[in-house]
Amino acid sequence: MDVSLLHPKSGDFAAITGFTLADANQSGASHQNGLASEPVHGTTVIAVKFKDGVLTVGDRRATGGNAIMYDKAEKVLALDDTMLMAISGAFSKAIEFVRFLRHSFKYYERSQLQPLSLDGKLNEIGRLMAGNLGGAMSGGLVIPVIAVYDQKQSAGRIFFYDAAGARFENLQYAAAGSGSVQIRGAFEYIVRTKGNFSEMPLEAALAEALHLLEIAADLDSATAGAGKVLPLARTVTAAGVTEISDDAIRAALGASTTTATSI
Amino acid sequence: MSYNFYDFQNAIQQRNDYVEDQLRDGSPVIGISCPDGIVLFTLRGTQRKLFEVYDRIAYGAMGRQSDVESIRIAAIDSAHREGFQRSVDDVCLSRLVGFGISPAVKQVYNDQRAVPLTIRALFAELHDSAADDVFCTLNYDGEYRISKGSAVITGVRSADDSAKDLLKDASPASRDEAIRLAAKVWAHAYTAMRHARKPGGDVDETGVRLTPEAAFKGALDKGLILEAALLTRSTTRTSRFECCTSEQISAAVADLDLG
Numbered sequence: 193m194d195v196s197l198l199h200p201k202s203g204d205f206a207a208i209t210g211f212t213l214a215d216a217n218q219s220g221a222s223h224q225n226g227l228a229s230e231p232v233h234g235t236t237v238i239a240v241k242f243k244d245g246v247l248t249v250g251d252r253r254a255t256g257g258n259a260i261m262y263d264k265a266e267k268v269l270a271l272d273d274t275m276l277m278a279i280s281g282a283f284s285k286a287i288e289f290v291r292f293l294r295h296s297f298k299y300y301e302r303s304q305l306q307p308l309s310l311d312g313k314l315n316e317i318g319r320l321m322a323g324n325l326g327g328a329m330s331g332g333l334v335i336p337v338i339a340v341y342d343q344k345q346s347a348g349r350i351f352f353y354d355a356a357g358a359r360f361e362n363l364q365y366a367a368a369g370s371g372s373v374q375i376r377g378a379f380e381y382i383v384r385t386k387g388n389f390s391e392m393p394l395e396a397a398l399a400e401a402l403h404l405l406e407i408a409a410d411l412d413s414a415t416a417g418a419g420k421v422l423p424l425a426r427t428v429t430a431a432g433v434t435e436i437s438d439d440a441i442r443a444a445l446g447a448s449t450t451t452a453t454s455i
Numbered sequence: 456m457s458y459n460f461y462d463f464q465n466a467i468q469q470r471n472d473y474v475e476d477q478l479r480d481g482s483p484v485i486g487i488s489c490p491d492g493i494v495l496f497t498l499r500g501t502q503r504k505l506f507e508v509y510d511r512i513a514y515g516a517m518g519r520q521s522d523v524e525s526i527r528i529a530a531i532d533s534a535h536r537e538g539f540q541r542s543v544d545d546v547c548l549s550r551l552v553g554f555g556i557s558p559a560v561k562q563v564y565n566d567q568r569a570v571p572l573t574i575r576a577l578f579a580e581l582h583d584s585a586a587d588d589v590f591c592t593l594n595y596d597g598e599y600r601i602s603k604g605s606a607v608i609t610g611v612r613s614a615d616d617s618a619k620d621l622l623k624d625a626s627p628a629s630r631d632e633a634i635r636l637a638a639k640v641w642a643h644a645y646t647a648m649r650h651a652r653k654p655g656g657d658v659d660e661t662g663v664r665l666t667p668e669a670a671f672k673g674a675l676d677k678g679l680i681l682e683a684a685l686l687t688r689s690t691t692r693t694s695r696f697e698c699c700t701s702e703q704i705s706a707a708v709a710d711l712d713l714g
Contacts, residue, residue, distance in 0.1 A: 197529045197559040198572075208532045209539045273692050295539045298693070302507050303531050432692055 205296040236371030236408045236415040237267050237278035239339045239350045240379075241364055241390035242397035245429030246339035246348035247436075248278045249401045251371075251409060252424060253416035263416060268424050272297050273432040274341050275313060280369030281334040285327060289320055289334060310342055314351060314359055322357030335368040341428045348390070348428065364389045371408030371415035378404055398425060398436065398444040406445075418445050470564070470571050474595045475611075477573045479652065481517035482679065483609040483618065483644040484577050487625065488585040489633040492687040492695070495579060496637030498645075498679040505684040507696035509534035509546050511581040513686050517608055518574035518595070526576055526593075530556055548580035552591045552599050561597025571595055575608040581686040581695060585626075607640060614647035634683050634699070634707035642667035642713045645674065667713040681708065 206212070237250035250267035253260060268278045269290045277293070279286035296316060300308045308316070317338065324332065338351040350362040365379045382400055383389065389397055402423060409417035418441075425436040484497040484504065495505045495515045504523070505515045508530045516523040533555045538546045564571045572595050580589040590606035593599045600606075605625065607618040618640045627633040646667045650656040657665035675681075683699040699707075 195559050195562045197533060197555060198525050198563065205535065205539075208536050211539070270693065273694075291539070294693075295535060299531065299535045301694075302509075302535075303528060305503070305506075434691075 205292075205299040208299075209295075211292060233281055233283060233370075233414070235267075235280060236367065236369040236375075236405060236412065237280050237337055238367045238372070238375075238401050238404055239276075239278055239337045239362075239365065240397050240401050241348050241350065241388070242392050242394050242427075243390065244348070244394065245341050245427055246276070246350055247394065247397050247401055247425065247427050248276050248337070248339045249398075249405055249423050249425040250278055251405055251416040252421045253414065254283050255414045258413075260416075263421050266424060268426045270426070270428075270433040271313070272307075274310075274343070274428060276339040276426055276428050276433060277317075278337040278339065278368065279334060280336075280372070282327075282332040285324065285332045286334045286336070289317075289324075289336070292320065293317065310340060310344070313340075314338065318353060318357040318359050320357075321353045321355065325356055328355045337366045337368050339428050341430055343430070346430070367404075367408075369415070371405075371412035374411040375404045375408045378407060394427065395444065398440070401425070402441065402444050466567055471596075474571055474573050478518060478575055478595075479610045479648065481575070481610045481648075482674075483607060483614065483641050483648070484515035484517055485605070485607045485618065485622075485637040485640050485644075486513075486515065486577050486579045486590050487605045487622065487627060487633045487637055488588040488603075489627040489629060490585055490688070491630040491633075492685050493579045493581050493588055494627075494630055494633035494637060494683060494685055495577070496634055496641060496681075496683045498641060498674050499682045500679060503682065505682055505698070507684075507694065508551075508578070509538060510543055511686065511695060512546070512548055512551070513579045513581075513684060513696055514576065515579075515608075515684075516574055516576040517610070518572070518576075522572045522574040523576075525572070526556060526560070526574060529559065530578070548578055548589050548591055549601060552578055552593055557593060557597045557599045559597075560593065560595065564596045575610075577606050577608045579606070579686060581688065583688070607644065609644045610648045611651040613651050614644040617647040618644040630685055630699075631703075631707040634704060635711060637683070638671070638681075638708045638711055639667070639713055642671040646670040671711075671713060681705070683707075 233255055235251055235253050239246055239248040248268045252264050254262040254265040271277050271293050277290055297308055333355055340349050342349050350366045351359055352366045353359055364383055405423055406417055409415045422438050422441050425441055427434050482498045486495050495513055497504050502520050506527050508514045514527055533551055534546045560572055563569055574595050576593040578591040582588050590602045591599055592606050592608050605622040609615050621640045621643055625636055627636050646665055649665050681704045683704045685697045687695050
């Protein structure tokens with residue numbers, strides 16, 4: 193019998209679950225995974241705006257050092273009906289972040305009878321990132337890209353964080369992970385030659401994003417191409433989070449893939 | 456100061472009388488399964504009475520608002536702790552109430568120095584088919600009952616019986632049918648509660664006994680608000696709990712037959 197159950201801790205999810213970032217750091221510091229001497233990492237994720245919201249795509253590969261650990265990793269995950277988190281970096285820590293944030297947002301909404309504001313959610317992610325700085329320094333670095341549909345602005349928005357939890361907003365696109373460096377200039381080329389992503393229909397934005405992911409796979413050994421397992425693509429719009437079908441991805445890949453390569 | 460056996464009995468009886476007296480004027484809460492999901496229904500004053508607890512668990516209660524809130528937050532805390540530390544799949548209503556909420560309520564009830572909780576609560580747990588849905592009613596003394604198909608909480612036993620008769624063998628085909636049935640059950644239960652207040656029943660100055668139609672209309676005229684919520688069986692959103700809009704409820708009860 194626990195009568196303290198009837199004296200709640202005023203909506204503090206970390207308090208009721210005993211979740212601490214110290215625990216998270218410990219779990220992220222475990223480097224041994226049997227096949228590789230480094231923790232499992234997710235690789236390339238991309239978010240681009242389109243006219244109805246934000247499209248987020250990610251390859252399916254998770255690596256540990258030079259070893260390919262898994263080829264069906266889900267790295268684009270819904271935190272709720274208005275927010276997607278695309279994860280790169282230490283996989284175990286990123287999944288724990290997602291689990292914590294999903295529960296935390298739901299807990300707030302259910303206990304306080306109103307959803308947490310967008311700024312509140314983004315601050316919570318920042319706090320988690322800042323608290324993980326020690327873990328990040330010891331191999332548990334997570335770099336998320338956040339895609340949201342802002343109901344107040346009636347528009348999609350993209351945010352990313354540095355390892356210490358500083359938040360930045362991107363106007364058109366964002367990418368994270370090992371393959372993101374190689375394609376950074378290509379984003380800018382697309383915007384300058386074809387216009388803003390935010391004015392593109394979904395089909396065009398999807399073709400561009402998958403094209404960029406294929407380039408990343410060509411130039412970065414840790415990023416998987418679409419040949420073996422199709423990338424994962426999800427959108428967030430006023431209607432909520434939607435997964436793009438494999439058929440639509442195949443069609444977009446058909447439109448975007450070129451066989452020519454300069455390397 | 457010493458106590459004898461009769462003191463103990465008197466103390467329990469006084470506590471029961473105190474709480475029962477508070478609950479006598481409450482507004483019943485009804486839960487009904489249907490193919491669309493589970494409908495919870497009540498009439499409320501200014502504060503909400505139907506709430507989401509967890510992914511598939513909802514809660515409604517009658518009683519003192521502060522106690523309704525205490526149980527609500529306790530249930531939410533417990534369910535989220537279990538769901539995060541273990542898995543969403545490990546959160547279940549029978550364990551939540553049976554091993555968590557009920558013993559805590561019982562402990563408060565047993566504490567002679569504390570004011571007992573003034574509450575009667577109804578929990579509902581959604582499953583893939585209506586036949587598997589689980590309901591649980593919790594009393595102020597910690598006693599709880601598990602049921603299938605439907606459940607109801609009212610202010611007096613005679614109203615419970617009246618409501619259960621109407622719910623027996625009921626199988627509404629949709630959300631709106633379930634709301635309509637729940638409204639009918641509410642009206643009959645509330646009427647029975649009103650009659651239970653006076654020895655000869657609730658009779659107006661012309662000698663006419665209160666009917667469910669008059670009780671329902673009277674409650675609305677007094678300013679009570681229709682409240683319904685659905686735990687939906689199929690959704691693409693992360694939450695299965697939906698508060699029905701006033702338009703949805705009004706449309707469902709538009710052709711209400713309380714006979």
